[in-house]
Amino acid sequence: xxxxxxxxxxxxxxxxxxxxxxxxxxxxxxxxxxxxxxxxxxxxxxxxxxxxxxxxxxxxxxxxxxxxxxxxxxxxxxxxxxxxxxxxxxxxxxxxxxxxxxxxxxxxxxxxxxxxxxxxxxxxxxxxxxxxxxxxxxxxxx
Numbered sequence: 001x002x003x004x005x006x007x008x009x010x011x012x013x014x015x016x017x018x019x020x021x022x023x024x025x026x027x028x029x030x031x032x033x034x035x036x037x038x039x040x041x042x043x044x045x046x047x048x049x050x051x052x053x054x055x056x057x058x059x060x061x062x063x064x065x066x067x068x069x070x071x072x073x074x075x076x077x078x079x080x081x082x083x084x085x086x087x088x089x090x091x092x093x094x095x096x097x098x099x100x101x102x103x104x105x106x107x108x109x110x111x112x113x114x115x116x117x118x119x120x121x122x123x124x125x126x127x128x129x130x131x132x133x134x135x136x137x138x139x140x141x142x
Contacts, residue, residue, distance in 0.1 A: 028034040039047075042063060046056050089109060096104055 042060050045051055045059060093101055093104055
């Protein structure tokens with residue numbers, strides 16, 4: 001008989017866990033600790049704030065415009081970060097001796113050889129630091 005009581009105990013614990021989880025998620029949704037699945041912010045605003053169709057349209061325009069600006073800011077940031085990184089590599093390479101530059105080009109610049117190289121401060125593009133089998137490119141003029 002002890003095996004049968006263990007099964008009932010496990011079933012009771014399992015059902016209790018499900019009920020506690022259900023109650024917990026309901027409270028989390030009610031007090032806004034969790035967001036309801038599905039539904040954009042505009043849909044939620046429309047539902048929770050009782051927006052008019054005109055308000056919903058204006059808010060939709062604002063959010064779309066904002067989303068575009070965020071995407072553009074992210075692109076600008078990535079481009080600037082990329083430029084700064086390549087400029088730093090070029091400056092580091094300029095400090096090294098010819099022998100060190102060869103090792104630097106093989107060990108440090110090679111992982112990025114397929115990427116475009118830096119632009120200098122004047123917007124001139126210098127291409128990759130070097131390609132496979134090519135001699136390393138000189139640092140950009142200052």
